[in-house]
Amino acid sequence: MNKKQLKIVVSGDICINLLQWKTNSCIRGLNWQSYPYVHSDIKPGEALLLSKFIAAATNLPVISPELDYSNGILPKEILHSTSELGLFSLSGKKNDKNKVYRIKNFLGYTGPCDKIPELLPVVNDDENADLVILDDEDNGFNSSKEFWPLSLKSPNKTPVVIYKMNNPIGSNSLWQHLEKFHIKNTIVVINADDLRSKGVNISRSLSWERTALDFIWQLNNNPNLSFLAKCHHLIVPFGLEGAIHYRNDGTNESRLYFLTNEFEGDFIKEDQGSMYGLLSCFVAGLTHNVVFGILNNEDLNDSISEGIREGIVYSQKYFIHGFGKDAKEEVCPSDIFLEGENDFIYKEQIQDVVIRNSNNPNCRACWYIIKDKSSINLAEIAYDIVKNGEESALKFIPIAQFGNLKTVDRTEIESYRSIKNLMVEYVNTKNAVRPLSIAVFGTPGSGKSFGVTEVASSIAPGLIKKINFNLSQLQTLDDLISAFHKVRDLSLEGKLPLVFFDEFDSNFDTNLGWLKYFLAPMQDGVFREGDSIHPIGKAIFVFAGGTSSTFEQFCGEEIEDESEKKNFLKEFQGAKGPDFISRLRGYVNILGPNQTDENWDQLFIVRRAMLLRSLIERKFPHLIAEKGEAQIDNGVLRAMLKVPKYKHESRSMEAILEMSMLNNAKKWEQSYLPSKEQLKLHVDEEQFSRHLMQDAFFSEKIEKLAMDIYKRHEMMKTTSSSKNYTQLWHSLDEDVKNSSIDQIKHIPDALHRVNYDIVSVKERVNAIKFTDKELNTLAAYEHKRWCLQKKEAGWTYGRTKDSQAKTHPSLVAWEMLPEDRKKRVIETVKFWPEILADANFKIERLKSLCYCEVHGLLD
Structure with a gap:
């Protein structure tokens, strides 16, 4: 199928929009000219507007109803709306001199009171249409079968259907027909506010997680929405900032699409006016990618994913453009549907995440996007925030800002x-x-x-x-x-x-x-x-x-x-x-920088990081390098973020910063910190020092740890206990020694892969035991690290180990490694907790985000 052969049909309810606005542009002279000049114009609405959007977005001919209103006469039988326009700033800022026309007041509808408004047939309808887009505004089209496209009514025809539904009721004839004959290929699009207008309780503009979870709960439990749960594809836009794609096509999954720096309703300010056709513009973006997918035999889900992104972009651009600087301009300029150099939004900025739900009714906040959108643990995110700033570290995470207050919690x-x-x-x-x-x-x-x-x-x-x-x-x-x-x-x-x-x-x-x-x-x-x-x-x-x-x-x-x-x-x-x-x-x-609950509050370290970065920027901006990197010692950073408690919360964090000698410092070194006696006012100085010196403590004991792991290796080979392993260690070849030392050096990085960290403690602690899943993850990481080390040293794969030829049979991917060799690596990893405990290092879990995740209650 080529582009010219693809047949698109658009139909639905019919409306024309009468726009009125005032200017003072007349030449003065006559009495009437001293009053505002009232302009008017007629624009297409509902299915007529949607067909224009689809044609502009796809650059394809569209088969649709047609209406000639060029004579300026509004047929009484056709529904029409009346709106008063006004000039509004392009950006929403008061000092913005660039103005465009948008709707100031929606005055209402005019139409026949004693019957449904007149509908229009599809001109040159084709039962072989590949794609059908329906605009159901609940104004008569959904019960008037004679105006439905032929491809929906013809037997054995299976077009892809995009059904833009205004009134979510499963009893209308159109929905029942689609459910019976076309449900597999139908994509339903409903605005979130249309659901809310029917009493569906979905929170607005609190957090993306709360909105998404409310929607899933309502879909699963609200009897008024039970018919929508049957949809193979349901798309619900939330304002111009996000959308949810619900799938029930064999893969039961819901995915949230969102802008990280905006929440539902944030984009349109109160003094920016309004626009009709925003959802139609969204559907045009969706259609553009569905068309591309049909032409290229793409999976429908991939087309929908990209289509949602483009729909959000197109809707925002359409709103900003409004009716233009001259309201008589075309309502659908082609530059809305083309990516331009001066665009303020790009589809790559729109993130997506699978919505996760908890089976625990007592869970307070089980799902956090910050966890799902990051491949690293919360501690690493926190370090990145302080080092490089929120914009760099949190570019894929929802972030809320109120004045100088920023939060991702x-x-x-x-x-x-x-x-x-x-x-x-x-x-x-x-x-x-x-x-x-x-x-x-x-x-x-x-x-x-x-x-x-x-x-x-x-x-x-x-x-x-x-x-x-x-x-x-x-x-x-x-x-x-x-x-x-x-x-x-x-x-x-x-x-x-x-x-x-x-x-x-x-x-x-x-x-x-x-x-x-x-x-x-x-x-x-x-x-x-x-x-x-x-x-x-x-x-x-x-x-x-x-x-x-x-x-x-x-x-x-x-x-x-x-x-x-x-x-x-x-x-x-x-x-x-x-x-x-x-x-x-x-x-x-207010949560503050201290952990409020060990089971539920796991984002405290991120809150600390954002506060610390803010304090450095405000009080000692010279510590922020030209590229935005904070000049801070790793030990100081770790101690500030991981000390168990600040005695006076944020005041203590601020006090430690102010008590440090940083006015002329180029970097916040450990030597610039206040004395232990002064630190004692705000933290447990002993715990603070142990985090501060952790790298030094670990480096100091690396050789002992390497010797211990060598000893464990040797003990695996023999039952004899008479060997002097210390003497054997010192007589080893330096390359063999360095191999064990490198393994020890990388243990902290390996442990981060399974959400653990190493903490220096005063006394020996009980060694933990890894789960089988953790052992496999750690062993795979250790094997990959060892392979890379060997290859960098010139070793290659060989059927036998040969030190002269530098060949080794284990230089293969973990999945291809023989089971007996896998077992040896796993046994090595099992030693780690005990040798670390012997050296006064505790393996501490970087806790999961909530109780539900720890106990497997989160889907």
């Missing part, structure tokens, strides 16, 4: 974005009668104030003004009333006060004694002073915990003893705790 992303969503809604509410109340918890120094402030500042930097009150320092109720007056004054000035009530959970007469005095201000937006009642005005109340490090701890949810919990709840109710919580609209637990 899914839990933090979801918490901060939920708070941001609340704040955005509140800022945009014109007649707010009460403050927005949120709570923030975390250990001292975790960054409670910084995080929420950056989120608020990223929303409305010129409007929001921060004010802080520490309730533990207030002595009387009059002090709190005085604080409310200051908040009210800011509100009267036209500012939106961001009010931090630090340590709100401190005592005042009784435990949690302050809470009852906030109930009226939170609920009614007023405070009482004597007989007077004062309105507070619009404000954001942030209650920062001082004695409770998490919301769950504040509520008593972490108390396990029933008697203790009963007493707590009684006291909590007496302090009006439940009434206080009912007035909150959100909360966030």
